[in-house]
Amino acid sequence: MAKIYFIDVTNRDGVQTARLGLSKLEKTMINIYLNEMGIFQSEFGFPTTKHEQYYLQANLELADMGVLQPIRLGGWIRAIVEDVEKAFELVPNIKHLNLSISTSDQMIQGKFLGKKSRKDIVKMMVDAVEAARGHGAESIGVNAEDASRTDTDFLIEFALAAKEHGADRFRYCDTLGYDNPFTIYESAKTLAKHVGMPIELHCHGDLGMAVANSLAGAKGVIDGGQDAYINTTVNGIGERAGNADLIATALAATKSKGFAGKYQLATPLDLKKAWKISRFASYAFKVPIPINQPGVGANAFAHSSGIHADGVLKDPQNYELYSFDELGRGEPELVETGREICSGEYGGVSGFRHIMGRMEVTFDDPKQAEEILELVRYANVEAQKPLVEDELLFIAKCPKIAKKLLTLIPEE
Numbered sequence: 001m002a003k004i005y006f007i008d009v010t011n012r013d014g015v016q017t018a019r020l021g022l023s024k025l026e027k028t029m030i031n032i033y034l035n036e037m038g039i040f041q042s043e044f045g046f047p048t049t050k051h052e053q054y055y056l057q058a059n060l061e062l063a064d065m066g067v068l069q070p071i072r073l074g075g076w077i078r079a080i081v082e083d084v085e086k087a088f089e090l091v092p093n094i095k096h097l098n099l100s101i102s103t104s105d106q107m108i109q110g111k112f113l114g115k116k117s118r119k120d121i122v123k124m125m126v127d128a129v130e131a132a133r134g135h136g137a138e139s140i141g142v143n144a145e146d147a148s149r150t151d152t153d154f155l156i157e158f159a160l161a162a163k164e165h166g167a168d169r170f171r172y173c174d175t176l177g178y179d180n181p182f183t184i185y186e187s188a189k190t191l192a193k194h195v196g197m198p199i200e201l202h203c204h205g206d207l208g209m210a211v212a213n214s215l216a217g218a219k220g221v222i223d224g225g226q227d228a229y230i231n232t233t234v235n236g237i238g239e240r241a242g243n244a245d246l247i248a249t250a251l252a253a254t255k256s257k258g259f260a261g262k263y264q265l266a267t268p269l270d271l272k273k274a275w276k277i278s279r280f281a282s283y284a285f286k287v288p289i290p291i292n293q294p295g296v297g298a299n300a301f302a303h304s305s306g307i308h309a310d311g312v313l314k315d316p317q318n319y320e321l322y323s324f325d326e327l328g329r330g331e332p333e334l335v336e337t338g339r340e341i342c343s344g345e346y347g348g349v350s351g352f353r354h355i356m357g358r359m360e361v362t363f364d365d366p367k368q369a370e371e372i373l374e375l376v377r378y379a380n381v382e383a384q385k386p387l388v389e390d391e392l393l394f395i396a397k398c399p400k401i402a403k404k405l406l407t408l409i410p411e412e
Ligand SMILES: [Zn+2]
Pocket: 013, 175, 202, 204, 238, 239
């Protein structure tokens, strides 16, 4: 039986969201946490965007060093030859790409304003796939933007053309969150059967069904005989109402009635990392986790009403579908309530030594401390908030990589 994989797109859909963003170091930490969780792939950015090039290159170096292994790092570009050329120019070592183009009549008409036909769309995509293959891309996903508003026959034609020219996966994008579990199941199953290649499900929450649609879509793909790749973001952060939340989708795939046990993940996810990644993303995006968020919300394991409290005390399974410790919750957390020394873009060596000393990090000589501190200052310029311990430890451990990913050169 075919399996389910997770492709997290926080560092692409999440960071392109209005009002929200992550520093290059925060994106790197997200990639590291996703890797620790066992996520198959992180869509780690835009290789045609100049200010991302050093971040992307640095993260590919982390992959070579074994720090970001076994996770795959995939870039997102438009399915046009120019983007493929630019991607390999700015990020020569990029290995995995998703190429995206609109397929619905609404978008073909509404965006290309009568200048492109369906045939042109297929041709642009095919040329881009061949260019990416020519540059040695190891895996290529082809995205049908607005797939849920695209005629199924055309989607099949489009996906078959992608497959024939060397694409490895087809991404079904419910770009506007238009599908429901019933429709996406049918579409996904039909596509899997007729196209015969692995299918990604990219779902949005405009109608509040991103997680449900991801699960139903995955079921459709697997029932159609192919592997399913679910796109998620941490805390569901994404365009407009957001994407399928990583933790909620992972819980749904592994705990829900009639699905868990029958439909299997390709590799197990370490959900014990859920609490950490969700909290970090909340801090980094400056977006609080909703009190009722599945698994990681403050109320996810809270009980006050008499019948519920009594029931859960007698046997947690009376009122809890899964346990808090499965998600890495339950450890006491230290919150400073008195004097605090934190990192900042104008920090000095004394405060820095104090912060690092708390984590039992010492330096060989004053020069080394000054070098790390300088990088911490630059990281703070981007983050505009104190760095967390893992970020400081990362800089201390991989200063060369940190220096690279913090590099922004708009002048050149
Ligand atoms: Zn999206």
